[in-house]
Amino acid sequence: MTRFVILLPVLLAAAAAQAAPGPAQQAELDAYTGMAKAADPNFGGFSAARGQALFLATSKTARPDTPSCTTCHTTDPTKVGRTRAGKEIGPMALSAKPDRYSVMADTEKWFARNCDSVLMRACTPMEKGDFITFMTGQ
Amino acid sequence: MARSPALAFLFEDNSARLAAVPPVPVWDLGVRVFHGLLILAVSVCAATGFIASRDWLGLHLLGGEIVIGLVVFRLVWGQSGSTYARFSTFHASWAAISAHVHEIARGERRPHLGHNPVGAAMVLALLVFLAGLVGTGVWALGGVLKQGPLAFLASYTSGLTARSIHNLLAIGILALVGLHLAGVAFESLRVRQNLTRSMITGRKPGPDDEAEPRHSARPLRALLAMALVAGLVVPGTVALSARPGLGVPAGATDPAYARECGACHFAYPASLATQAVWHSLMNGLDAHFGENASLDAAQTASIASYLDLNAAEHFDTLASHSFRLMNPGDPMRLTASPGWTRLHRSIAESVFTTRAVGGKGACNACHQDGATGRFDPQRISIPKEALN
Numbered sequence A: 001m002t003r004f005v006i007l008l009p010v011l012l013a014a015a016a017a018q019a020a021p022g023p024a025q026q027a028e029l030d031a032y033t034g035m036a037k038a039a040d041p042n043f044g045g046f047s048a049a050r051g052q053a054l055f056l057a058t059s060k061t062a063r064p065d066t067p068s069c070t071t072c073h074t075t076d077p078t079k080v081g082r083t084r085a086g087k088e089i090g091p092m093a094l095s096a097k098p099d100r101y102s103v104m105a106d107t108e109k110w111f112a113r114n115c116d117s118v119l120m121r122a123c124t125p126m127e128k129g130d131f132i133t134f135m136t137g138q
Numbered sequence B: 001m002a003r004s005p006a007l008a009f010l011f012e013d014n015s016a017r018l019a020a021v022p023p024v025p026v027w028d029l030g031v032r033v034f035h036g037l038l039i040l041a042v043s044v045c046a047a048t049g050f051i052a053s054r055d056w057l058g059l060h061l062l063g064g065e066i067v068i069g070l071v072v073f074r075l076v077w078g079q080s081g082s083t084y085a086r087f088s089t090f091h092a093s094w095a096a097i098s099a100h101v102h103e104i105a106r107g108e109r110r111p112h113l114g115h116n117p118v119g120a121a122m123v124l125a126l127l128v129f130l131a132g133l134v135g136t137g138v139w140a141l142g143g144v145l146k147q148g149p150l151a152f153l154a155s156y157t158s159g160l161t162a163r164s165i166h167n168l169l170a171i172g173i174l175a176l177v178g179l180h181l182a183g184v185a186f187e188s189l190r191v192r193q194n195l196t197r198s199m200i201t202g203r204k205p206g207p208d209d210e211a212e213p214r215h216s217a218r219p220l221r222a223l224l225a226m227a228l229v230a231g232l233v234v235p236g237t238v239a240l241s242a243r244p245g246l247g248v249p250a251g252a253t254d255p256a257y258a259r260e261c262g263a264c265h266f267a268y269p270a271s272l273a274t275q276a277v278w279h280s281l282m283n284g285l286d287a288h289f290g291e292n293a294s295l296d297a298a299q300t301a302s303i304a305s306y307l308d309l310n311a312a313e314h315f316d317t318l319a320s321h322s323f324r325l326m327n328p329g330d331p332m333r334l335t336a337s338p339g340w341t342r343l344h345r346s347i348a349e350s351v352f353t354t355r356a357v358g359g360k361g362a363c364n365a366c367h368q369d370g371a372t373g374r375f376d377p378q379r380i381s382i383p384k385e386a387l388n
Helices: A002-017 A023-039 A048-056 A104-119 A126-135 B005-011 B016-017 B029-051 B054-080 B092-107 B115-143 B156-192 B195-201 B218-243 B256-262 B275-282 B297-311 B316-323 B338-343 B349-353
Strands: B024-027 B203-205
Touching: A023 A104, A023 A126, A048 A126, A104 A126, B029 B054, B029 B115, B029 B156, B029 B195, B054 B115, B054 B218, B092 B115, B115 B156, B156 B195, B195 B203, B256 B297, B275 B297, B316 B338
Parallel strands: none
Antiparallel strands: B024 B203
């Protein structure tokens, strides 16, 4: 028992490291792959590292109250965030909130709103795919 | 210094004469217990009404209920108590009062075992004021807070008027209590009797007043009368209180509104804001208090229609009347309105910034019934973490 308790964080960390998109998330990624290829024939696949950079970056074109994704979501995607109006936001990491990135209309709604709030422009299909790739691996 | 005959009593010593006269029973148990409980209940009402904030409304209402119960008892006891409890021994006509005042002026000292005419008038005035306070209080409670037996009937504006009269009567009763105490002190000195002690012991120095017809207390008759009144009034009040309040939101919250708007913030009841405010908000979702909160056209139209049909103009609650006037510098933010600022003036700014509350816009952090649009004072509970 004691050994298991000691092992538990290790097991959890391993599970988190191995988190992978489920079928619903994969369907979204496939859709964004199609859009990315349509936009750029030389598209070479999504990158979790680029997604992480986008998530942590401080935008130079942001609306004043929302300079970064992390303003509301915090720098740890496995933790709950908080809107400026004080309401909790579920974690962005798939491992911490398994229903993330499973309904395309919702995903698109939030990208449309939040890319505009933080970047003052729409995100590209590649940025969206990078972001989801990063978050589904967290 | 010339001594006025009216004040001559101040300089005489007749204690030896009074000590020789055996005391007689005057104030029966009913009068004395009534008097003691009334002091208690009125003190609670005055303390919670004048000093404490609206957080103490519950205790104020309890005090008011006890006061009206005592007033009804006193009216019954005035018909069924012992001799000096009965209103038939209250000689409070203008003629009697005038004669009494003249007696004082002449320095005469005719004994009054019961109330003297001015004292009797004071007791009646106190009873009338107390009944008026309860009446206007119940009306204000119904109109402004949509609670109690008149919530179904009283409009918000009539409730405000009732509250103003209630406040005036409250000042009036303070003045009457002051006069009552001054009168008791004056009369105690004038007749060299401790009238306050008499109200506790029930006895006054004799001899008995032979002119006053004797009455025995009829407690059973009083009990029956009280039971009759209570049997009518209590179920009536309960039944009326259960009726839906006039202009209180009763419909369900639109699920799309609750889901979409409630995703980022407390889904403010539609009855809080005017149609004009909702209209501006729904036409500017792409720049919503500094963020993009846009929805697709169909959802925007359906939520806008729900808000329009349930806006403040359609209701009569305190909350629906409090934000009709917005701050021109921040015309869509309820928490920037003069009404919001006034209602929250007693709350420290630091309370709103704590994590447990999460900002001024998080109504439901403290208002347990915020989602219903009622905002009852009794349902306010500021999180403990926010108060440290």
